Amino acid sequence: MDYINKALEGYSGGGCGCWGGGRGDGVGVTSEVEVGEEGVEGRVVVDEEDDMVSTGLEEVQNEGTIEYRVAEQWRRCNQRKMHSYGYRANALLTFALTILAVMCAMASLSDNLNSPSPTAHVQVTHINWFQKQPNGHDEVSVTMNISADLQSLFTWNTKQVFVFLAAEYETHQNSVNQISLWDGIIPSKDHAKFWIHTSNKYRFIDQGNNLRGKEFNLTMHWHVMPKTGKMFADKIVMPGYRLPEEYR
Amino acid sequence: MGWIGESVDSIKSLQIRQVLTQAVSLGMIVTSALIIWKALMCITGSESPVVVVLSGSMEPGFKRGDILFLHMSKDPIRAGEIVVFNVDGREIPIVHRVIKVHERQDTGEVDVLTKGDNNYGDDRLLYAHGQLWLQRHHIMGRAVGFLPYVGWVTIIMTEKPIIKYILIGALGLLVITSKD
Known part of the structure; x- marks a missing residue:
């Protein structure tokens, strides 16, 4: 098929080998078309007049066996055109997505280089009330001073840090009790060093009535949410808090 | 206007071998997606990873x-x-x-x-x-x-099913008409 391709290219005056309809530079050209591929040898002599340049297709279609070839060529040309656009767009998209994925992965991995050293300090200033609910569960309300410095958690891939303070204790019934007392979202490094005075945001209720005189830990947990990639979490355990012996 | 006829011709003139090749490659795409999904299920232990x-x-x-x-x-x-x-x-x-x-x-x-x-x-x-x-x-x-x-793709496709069908149609057409 290469023969015909070249011949046609010469005939239509270059381009992509497609037939640009109505180019005038083919006037009087005598082109020789040899179709060797499938054993059909045709000799096409095109004597052109000015007015015959219009498509170039019709005149060759008269030539019997060549007709199919030309149609084929036409189709391939069209296809190659489409193919080349689609193909390029596809290649570009694939490349862009690959780069994006690699960059996301690298951003996520770069978080591993950060070794944070956050600090936290919590003081229970007051037991607001402490009672047994009608259903037999102990509930307590406390007021706390929470201060923390979480600035070192922030890297360039950090979207936010979710921080919460949980009371953790063990009872004869439950091996693990974790009750979130306060939480907050830190949107940026500027807000990562804070001090607040608050009573518990969520209810501090035991499953049972085991809270009198109960020793518990206050644990500062944080979850680092990245802009993309893996999430990190860690905590600081602060032991040595004790609830009163009597309801009040 | 002519391009529709051309496309029809191109589909008509497909050879059986090419059709088979395309069917196989389409099958490969679908099955490899399935394999990745199932492998993720095994690795993560979650029914929807x-x-x-x-x-x-x-x-x-x-x-x-x-x-x-x-x-x-x-x-x-x-x-x-x-x-x-x-x-x-x-x-x-x-x-x-x-x-x-x-x-x-x-x-x-x-x-x-x-x-x-x-x-x-x-x-x-x-x-x-x-x-x-x-x-x-x-x-x-x-x-x-x-x-x-990235999830917007699926959200859009679930909420506007017409886009899904257009996309599937276009991809299917691309697979059918593209050679080599």
Whole structure:
């Protein structure tokens, strides 16, 4: 098929080998078309007049066996055109997505280089009330001073840090009790060093009535949410808090 | 106008071998996607290893259209983890954070309470009527990784099915008409 391709290219005056309809530079050209591929040898002599340049297709279609070839060529040309656009767009998209994925992965991995050293300090200033609910569960309300410095958690891939303070204790019934007392979202490094005075945001209720005189830990947990990639979490355990012996 | 006829001709003139090759390559694409999905299921131990965030209840951490990667290990569930759970009588799983955990001494069963970071109250209103705690079997996995925006593709496709059909049609046509 290469023969015909070249011949046609010469005939239509270059381009992509497609037939640009109505180019005038083919006037009087005598082109020789040899179709060797499938054993059909045709000799096409095109004597052109000015007015015959219009498509170039019709005149060759008269030539019997060549007709199919030309149609084929036409189709391939069209296809190659489409193919080349689609193909390029596809290649570009694939490349862009690959780069994006690699960059996301690298951003996520770069978080591993950060070794944070956050600090936290919590003081229970007051037991607001402490009672047994009608259903037999102990509930307590406390007021706390929470201060923390979480600035070192922030890297360039950090979207936010979710921080919460949980009371953790063990009872004869439950091996693990974790009750979130306060939480907050830190949107940026500027807000990562804070001090607040608050009573518990969520209810501090035991499953049972085991809270009198109960020793518990206050644990500062944080979850680092990245802009993309893996999430990190860690905590600081602060032991040595004790609830009163009597309801009040 | 001519291009429709040309396309029809091109489809007509396809040779059986090319058709077969295309069928095989199409099959390869579909099956490899399936293989990746199933492999992820095996690795993560979660029945749906990748989920799309549909609501804004975890903003600003997770927005609508973000993708979460789930992992389901034998590790016990602890406060602060972001879990995906199914509630009886609700079809769509929910992604929220654990705020309370009570783990039984003798049986090791857990009672878990969750809350969306952006919600005012805890999730007891979302649970089945009268349900106070989530148990282990409600939880499908915990979120370990995060990819922004990508989930919009599926959200758009579910909400505007016409786009899905157009896309599938276009891709199918591309596969059929493209050679070599």
